[in-house]
Amino acid sequence: MEKQQITTKKIEEWIAEGYDILQDGELIKVEGDIPEFLKQFSEDTADTAPKIYLLKELLTWPEEELKKI
Numbered sequence: 001m002e003k004q005q006i007t008t009k010k011i012e013e014w015i016a017e018g019y020d021i022l023q024d025g026e027l028i029k030v031e032g033d034i035p036e037f038l039k040q041f042s043e044d045t046a047d048t049a050p051k052i053y054l055l056k057e058l059l060t061w062p063e064e065e066l067k068k069i
Contacts, residue, residue, distance in 0.1 A: 006066045011058050022053040022069070 004010070006022075014022075020030040021037075030037045034054070041050065058066065 006058075006069050007063060008059060008066070011055050011066075015055050015059075020055060022055060022058070024050045024052075 014027055018029050019027040020034055021028040038052065041052065053069065058069075
């Protein structure tokens with residue numbers, strides 16, 4: 001995915017397209033349980049863990065914070 005400005009509207013579009021997570025700049029559609037999907041990263045340290053954002057959670061962020069992602 002090319003670098004683009006993340007906005008609430010864009011996140012709503014991604015959710016409507018079936019995406020659940022933004023991981024290291026890539027949109028992911030999770031098949032099954034999201035907490036189960038996230039468990040695979042529980043052993044990672046801060047240095048090795050991917051940056052993961054739940055799209056539904058990002059909808060609650062102010063636009064200014066979204067620009068920092």
